[in-house]
Amino acid sequence: MDTLAVFVLSEALDLADGDREFFLSLANLFLQESPKELAAARAALARQDCRGLAAAAHKLKGSVLPICAPRLFERAQRLELLGRQGDCAEAEPVCADVERCLAEVHAALRDVIAGGFPS
Amino acid sequence: MNHDSTQRIAHSFGSSAPDCFMVATILLVEDEPVTRMSMAARLKRLGHRVLEAGNGREALDVAGRERPDLIIVDWMMPEMDGPTFCEMVRRDPAMKSIHIVLMTSHDQPAQIAEGLARGADDFLSKAASKQEITARVLAGLRTGRLVRELETTGAQLESSMLLLQTKQTEMEADLQSAAAFVHSLLPPPGSPAPGFSLAWEYQPALTLGGDLFGVAAIDADHLGLYILDASGHGVAAALRSASLMTFLRVENILQLIGSYDPATVLREANRQFPLSAEGEYFTLWVGQIHLPTRTLSYASAGHHGVLLSPAERPSRWLTRPSSPLGFDQAAVFAGDQITLQPADRLFLLSDGIYEAPSTTGEPWGRWRFQQAVEAQQHVPLAATIAHCFTEARRWQAQSDFLDDAAVVGLELSV
Numbered sequence: 001m002d003t004l005a006v007f008v009l010s011e012a013l014d015l016a017d018g019d020r021e022f023f024l025s026l027a028n029l030f031l032q033e034s035p036k037e038l039a040a041a042r043a044a045l046a047r048q049d050c051r052g053l054a055a056a057a058h059k060l061k062g063s064v065l066p067i068c069a070p071r072l073f074e075r076a077q078r079l080e081l082l083g084r085q086g087d088c089a090e091a092e093p094v095c096a097d098v099e100r101c102l103a104e105v106h107a108a109l110r111d112v113i114a115g116g117f118p119s
Numbered sequence: 120m121n122h123d124s125t126q127r128i129a130h131s132f133g134s135s136a137p138d139c140f141m142v143a144t145i146l147l148v149e150d151e152p153v154t155r156m157s158m159a160a161r162l163k164r165l166g167h168r169v170l171e172a173g174n175g176r177e178a179l180d181v182a183g184r185e186r187p188d189l190i191i192v193d194w195m196m197p198e199m200d201g202p203t204f205c206e207m208v209r210r211d212p213a214m215k216s217i218h219i220v221l222m223t224s225h226d227q228p229a230q231i232a233e234g235l236a237r238g239a240d241d242f243l244s245k246a247a248s249k250q251e252i253t254a255r256v257l258a259g260l261r262t263g264r265l266v267r268e269l270e271t272t273g274a275q276l277e278s279s280m281l282l283l284q285t286k287q288t289e290m291e292a293d294l295q296s297a298a299a300f301v302h303s304l305l306p307p308p309g310s311p312a313p314g315f316s317l318a319w320e321y322q323p324a325l326t327l328g329g330d331l332f333g334v335a336a337i338d339a340d341h342l343g344l345y346i347l348d349a350s351g352h353g354v355a356a357a358l359r360s361a362s363l364m365t366f367l368r369v370e371n372i373l374q375l376i377g378s379y380d381p382a383t384v385l386r387e388a389n390r391q392f393p394l395s396a397e398g399e400y401f402t403l404w405v406g407q408i409h410l411p412t413r414t415l416s417y418a419s420a421g422h423h424g425v426l427l428s429p430a431e432r433p434s435r436w437l438t439r440p441s442s443p444l445g446f447d448q449a450a451v452f453a454g455d456q457i458t459l460q461p462a463d464r465l466f467l468l469s470d471g472i473y474e475a476p477s478t479t480g481e482p483w484g485r486w487r488f489q490q491a492v493e494a495q496q497h498v499p500l501a502a503t504i505a506h507c508f509t510e511a512r513r514w515q516a517q518s519d520f521l522d523d524a525a526v527v528g529l530e531l532s533v
Contacts, residue, residue: 015157015249022160030153058195058224059151062245066157 004071006101007108009117012068020117027109030067034060038102041079045088045095053091054083060098067109072101143188143260146170148178148204149222150196154245158191158222161252175199179207182214189259191243194223194234205238216270218263220255294354298327301357304364306334308501311529312342312410318501319527320508322471322520329356330469330523331364342408343369343379346467346527348422350399350443356523363392363401381405381418382454385444389420389452394445401444404437404467413459413531418452420444423485424470428492430462436485437465464500465529466492471522472507475515483514500528 016023037060044052057080064073075098082091145167149155152173159169170185172178175192176199182190190208194201201221208214221239223230224246234242240262243255311317311334321328329349337343347363349356365371366388369379376383384405394400402422408415417425421443428434437457442450459465468488475483491510495503504526512518 016160017164017249019160019164026153026156026160029156033152055195055197062151062193063153065245066153 004074006069006071006104008068008070009108009112012066013117015066015068024113026066027113030063031106031109034063034102034106037063038099041095041098044083045091048088050083050086050088050091052083053088053095054080057083057098060102064105067105069101069105069108072098072105075101142166142168144168144170144185145256146172146178146182146185146187146190146192148172148175148190148192148196148201150174150193154193158252161249162191162256165253165256167256175201175204175207178204182208182217183211186214187217188263189218189220189256191220191222191256194221202234202237202239205234209238216263216266218259218266220259294325294327297354297357298323301327301331301361304361305332312336312408314410314532315342315408316500316530316532317528318499318504318530319525320501320504321523321525322508323357323523324471324520325353327354327357328523328525329353329360330471330525331360332467332525332527333364333367334527334529335369337369337373337379337407340410341379342410343372343406344408344465344467344527344529345384345403345405346422346424346469346525347404348402348424348469348523350401356399359395359399359401363388363403366391367405379405379407380454381407381416382452385418385420385452386450389444389450390448392444393448400446402470403444406437406465408459414456415459415465416454416456418454420450420452424466424468424473426466426468426485426489426492427457427459428464428466428489428496429460430464430496434489434493436489459531461531461533463531464492464496464503466504467525467527467529469523469525471520471524472511472526474522475511475520475524477514478516483511487514500530504528 013020013023016026037056040056041053041060044056057076061073061076061080064076075094079091079094079098082094145162147155147159147162147169149158150173155171159171162169170181170187172181174196178192192201192204205219205221208217208219218240219238220241220243221234222243222245224244231242241255241259243252306317308318317334329351332346334342334344345367347360349360372379372384376387385403388403392401403420404417404422404425406415406417417437419438419441421441423436423438425437426434427437439453441452473483473485473488488507491507492503495506507526
């Protein structure tokens with residue numbers, strides 16, 4: 001069982017110094033940008049470009065930090081490492097895992113955007 | 120540097136706010152939009168003006184145009200990575216001292232060393248807490264400000280040095296000009312009167328000397344001569360000496376006292392040139408030769424450097440115990456007379472020559488001067504004087520004299 005949280009709203013808000021409006025802007029930007037990084041990782045993997053895979057995973061990993069999504073961060077980090085190690089074969093299932101985790105985070109963010117912050 | 124943008128906001132923190140709290144212009148270079156937005160917001164919340172660039176090339180343009188106080192740059196970026204950007208900034212004289220913080224997840228010593236070697240000043244993890252980000256930014260701004268202050272101080276020092284050098288050059292030119300003027304007042308070597316020849320050598324300790332001398336016709340039958348020695352040396356002594364020299368001009372003396380009688384001249388000089396408030400004074404020897412009878416009248420005010428060196432008889436010093444000028448307003452200076460013989464040589468010298476110290480501190484001494492003169496009795500007068508200087512320099516083992524050195528020679532023809 002995965003013990004890492006999908007998304008920790010309280011920490012994300014803390015990083016945004018409690019500025020909810022700013023956090024929503026950040027979340028929207030993440031929703032817009034993160035699929036591009038995932039697509040870049042997928043494309044790199046398809047052409048067995050391990051350096052490209054590592055770069056895309058690194059970028060995705062960086063974008064997750066302000067959002068506070070520990071599970072996605074951990075998967076992206078693992079994918080980056082495999083890319084650095086030149087292990088594209090092993091990276092395939094991890095990339096799929098990253099895709100799942102990203103979808104979870106997107107869903108959680110959309111909930112916050114649509115439903116507002118819990119009181 | 121964008122100094123205008125760096126304003127203290129200490130008022131927000133009260134009078135005890137640390138110096139590091141200031142509004143600065145920070146350039147944030149990050150290709151990943153979410154991270155850039157998050158970091159930019161944090162810096163803006165700290166009160167800073169934030170400029171953003173998505174890659175190293177764009178950042179170089181912004182940095183060159185805006186001269187930020189601090190640059191935070193991501194290590195991994197397409198087109199130009201962080202370390203390459205650092206190198207480019209360090210190569211630019213206008214930007215080279217901007218403080219640069221490299222954002223990285225690299226924490227291996229080799230990678231840190233590479234970042235430092237390529238121009239980074241500090242490192243920041245993207246996962247750093249907001250407290251750490253705040254602390255590193257403030258530390259970077261503080262360091263950057265100190266570097267700018269050092270550069271400013273260095274530039275001011277360099278500017279002051281240039282100004283000083285210019286002033287010194289001007290002053291040296293003035294001194295050279297003054298020295299040339301004083302030199303022009305000294306008697307020309309040659310024949311100051313029928314049957315007499317004159318030669319001299321003079322080396323001031325500094326550009327301007329305080330020891331001066333004169334040989335000039337008083338009238339058709341009289342030749343006047345003097346040597347004065349001002350205590351101290353340099354510009355102040357030279358100015359005082361020039362004043363006494365003006366006083367000793369024949370026209371002035373004749374107008375003041377009606378004759379060039381040496382003892383009377385000294386009495387009047389003693390009255391007009393009292394000891395200065397700084398304790399400065401003159402020694403002075405004045406002589407007058409009655410040309411038809413070759414009678415030398417002379418008097419001395421504390422000056423011991425006049426030697427009569429006859430061709431066939433022992434030399435003798437023409438002086439007697441007396442006070443320098445200005446010590447006692449009522450002082451009386453005794454006059455003496457001798458008759459000069461053909462081929463006699465008279466040497467007027469300043470103490471700078473015979474007090475020239477050896478490396479152990481022993482003065483060359485009047486008797487060594489006398490020996491040098493007597494050994495050179497049969498060579499031309501100018502050569503004898505040159506020999507004296509050579510011997511004194513050999514004695515003190517250096518070319519320059521610590522005090523003004525002057526030797527004036529007057530020779531009667533055979």
